[in-house]
Amino acid sequence: MQKIRDSLRASWQYNRTGYFMVLPAFLILALVMFYPIFYTLRMSFSRVEITEEGYEYTFIGLDHFLNIFTNSVYWDSLWFTFYFSFATVSLEIILGLLIALAINKVKRMMNLSLVVMLIPWALITVVSGQMWSYIYNGVYGILNYIFEFLGAISSPVAWLATPDTAIISIMAAEVWKTTPFVVIILLAGLQMVPKDQYEAADIDGANRWQAFWKITLPAIKGSIAVAIIFRLLQAFGVFDLPFVLTGGGPGNATQPVAMLAQKSLFQNLNFGIGSAISVSVVFFIIMLSIVFFPLIRSVVKGEEG
Numbered sequence: 001m002q003k004i005r006d007s008l009r010a011s012w013q014y015n016r017t018g019y020f021m022v023l024p025a026f027l028i029l030a031l032v033m034f035y036p037i038f039y040t041l042r043m044s045f046s047r048v049e050i051t052e053e054g055y056e057y058t059f060i061g062l063d064h065f066l067n068i069f070t071n072s073v074y075w076d077s078l079w080f081t082f083y084f085s086f087a088t089v090s091l092e093i094i095l096g097l098l099i100a101l102a103i104n105k106v107k108r109m110m111n112l113s114l115v116v117m118l119i120p121w122a123l124i125t126v127v128s129g130q131m132w133s134y135i136y137n138g139v140y141g142i143l144n145y146i147f148e149f150l151g152a153i154s155s156p157v158a159w160l161a162t163p164d165t166a167i168i169s170i171m172a173a174e175v176w177k178t179t180p181f182v183v184i185i186l187l188a189g190l191q192m193v194p195k196d197q198y199e200a201a202d203i204d205g206a207n208r209w210q211a212f213w214k215i216t217l218p219a220i221k222g223s224i225a226v227a228i229i230f231r232l233l234q235a236f237g238v239f240d241l242p243f244v245l246t247g248g249g250p251g252n253a254t255q256p257v258a259m260l261a262q263k264s265l266f267q268n269l270n271f272g273i274g275s276a277i278s279v280s281v282v283f284f285i286i287m288l289s290i291v292f293f294p295l296i297r298s299v300v301k302g303e304e305g
Contacts, residue, residue: 040275040278040279041275041279042057043057043271043272043274043275044064044065044272044275044276044278044279045059045060045061045062045064046058046059046060046272047060047063047272048271048272050269055271060272064272064273064275064276065276065279065280067273067276068273068276068277068280073252073255073260074257074260074277076252076255077252077255077256077257077259077260078257078284080167080253080254080255080256081236081238081256081257081258082236083167084167084170084171084174084235084238084256085232085235085236085238086232087171088171088174088175088178088231088235089228089231089232089235091171091175091179092175092178092179092181092182092227092231093182093224093227093228093231095175095179095182096179096180096181096182096183096185096186096227097182097186097224099117099179099183100182100183100186100187100190101190101216103117103183103187104187104190104191114184114187117180117183117184118180118184119180120176120177120179120180121177121178121180121181123177125177125240125241125244126240126244128173128176128177128241129173129240129241129243129244129245130244132169132173132176132245133160133244133245136159136160136169136245138156138157138158138159138160138161139156141156141159143159144156144157160245160246160250161250162250163250163251163253163254166245166246166249166250166253166254167253167254169245170241170242170245170246170254173241173245174235174238174241177241178231178234178235181227181230181231182227182231185223185226185227185230186220186223186224186227188223189219189220189222189223189224190216190220190223192219193215193216193219193220197215197219198211198215201214201215225292228292229288229289229292229293232288232292233285233288233289236281236284236285236288237258237281237285238256238258239256239258239259239262242254242255242256242259243259243262248260248263257277257280257281257284258281260277261274261275261277261278261281262274264277265278
């Protein structure tokens, strides 16, 4: 025990200047981040009433959580969020890998290809969402025009008016926007693969498919794991694209959990329920992190080994 105390004391004396330099940034971060978190937790366990003097809090324990967990609308939103997240991320990884492999082969046009690829990702989501709403429009949308010209449909389709087509439409817009992010990560991994391994495989008579499975894929599995965890965490908190395209409709078919929390907080002014939904979203994101971060660590350690 005394050794631990001596070690801590020595560490404090050695790093004291650094601690004092970091302290202002930590206090600002605590004020900006930790205070809203504490405030949200407080509201999730309280009945919040607006009075002339301000907000009045009455502690009610887990009542708000029991309320949302027995509400079918909450579970529908949660199901859509999970389905949307895993479906879009799966498509982005597949498309991102194919595009990254193609760009990696085109040496002279790589910079131009990257610039073109970054345009969808660089666009503000509200702007790209509005653009896709014009594309999907059932009256003058260009998507209907193209499909009618190709003979795929006989009459215009209201893509955002029915649950099935609305979900597919939002997922397509999300994949279009965020696949470049995956491409950048995977392309960076491809650039790190030693070229002499491909030369050795070519000498041994391996074809491109064998080289991909035996050399490329094992070499970039760390990049793939990083792309998956980052995109899953981002996709699970999706709000802006469904908000712009469908507003969560038709009905509640495209309403993610983040939008349900926003409606409870700012439209219905039900601060307790909205805070409880927000806390539940954070809980699921933490669970996803707990599941996937050990996976990334094991993949990276495997690469180092």
